[in-house]
Amino acid sequence: MKKLYAILLATIALQLSGCATTTKDSVSGVKRSQFMLLPAASIDKMSAQAYTQTIKEAEGKKTLNADKAQLERVRTISNRLIAQVGVFRPDATKWAWEVNVEKNDQLNAYCMPGGKIMVLSGMMDKLKATDDELGAVIGHEIAHALREHGRERMSQAYVQQFGLQALAAFVTKGAAGGAIMQGAGMGSQLFFALPNGREQEREADKMGLELAARAGYNPDAAVTLWEKMSAMNTGAPPEFFSTHPASANRIADLKALTPKVRPLYEAAKKGTAK
Numbered sequence: 196m197k198k199l200y201a202i203l204l205a206t207i208a209l210q211l212s213g214c215a216t217t218t219k220d221s222v223s224g225v226k227r228s229q230f231m232l233l234p235a236a237s238i239d240k241m242s243a244q245a246y247t248q249t250i251k252e253a254e255g256k257k258t259l260n261a262d263k264a265q266l267e268r269v270r271t272i273s274n275r276l277i278a279q280v281g282v283f284r285p286d287a288t289k290w291a292w293e294v295n296v297e298k299n300d301q302l303n304a305y306c307m308p309g310g311k312i313m314v315l316s317g318m319m320d321k322l323k324a325t326d327d328e329l330g331a332v333i334g335h336e337i338a339h340a341l342r343e344h345g346r347e348r349m350s351q352a353y354v355q356q357f358g359l360q361a362l363a364a365f366v367t368k369g370a371a372g373g374a375i376m377q378g379a380g381m382g383s384q385l386f387f388a389l390p391n392g393r394e395q396e397r398e399a400d401k402m403g404l405e406l407a408a409r410a411g412y413n414p415d416a417a418v419t420l421w422e423k424m425s426a427m428n429t430g431a432p433p434e435f436f437s438t439h440p441a442s443a444n445r446i447a448d449l450k451a452l453t454p455k456v457r458p459l460y461e462a463a464k465k466g467t468a469k
């Protein structure tokens with residue numbers, strides 16, 4: 196009986212919110228069904244709050260957008276990528292995208308749910324990333340947001356922590372789910388605390404590669420980016436590197452997909468050359 200109840204609950208939850216895919220299938224072939232229990236609106240709201248907080252702290256330290264040329268460069272590249280997100284999900288073209296640069300020697304970049312991008316200046320100052328490489332790394336991060344990997348991770352953590360009873364409460368209370376989650380201390384810090392899984396990383400690699408190609412960034416740069424990261428992985432590993440291991444598999448997968456997206460890159464370059 197208990198088992199039946201659990202199955203019933205799980206079925207309800209899946210019907211209400213569960214196994215959907217957040218993005219449209221495209222050349223890169225990302226189409227896995229995802230477990231999405233928590234409402235996107237709650238996740239996006241929390242992320243926006245956390246992002247605003249980060250911005251405020253950086254302003255206080257005078258590390259926000261300190262280098263105007265660098266900011267301009269990152270915004271230009273990001274905007275070209277953002278202009279292509281409709282291919283994967285039309286609703287994302289209406290997101291309240293924000294792009295900022297924080298002066299910080301770490302090699303890191305992220306895009307929070309709902310399109311809040313932050314690039315740390317170490318990517319430019321230390322890694323000396325080219326425009327194509329920045330297109331690759333920002334494209335990868337945007338892909339995580341388009342696939343809503345943050346919401347997926349938090350949904351999984353929620354069920355693991357609170358179990359199916361809480362899930363039932365969530366289903367019956369609907370929109371109150373966000374409040375329940377916050378009450379339980381599952382704020383947006385989880386965005387940073389829960390690393391992306393291997394499959395999520397693979398998806399972000401694939402979709403990011405396609406996104407960058409469509410925006411006119413050379414897909415080969417995804418490989419050189421990982422190689423440069425690997426070369427810098429001496430002593431304390433770069434922050435980005437610790438959550439994004441540049442395994443031989445990763446590079447091999449990127450290389451295998453590159454021929455598929457290269458026509459998109461060539462077409463985009465022709466388009467901008469006009």
Ligand SMILES: [Zn+2]
Pocket residue numbers: 335339391396399439
């Ligand atoms: Zn990633």
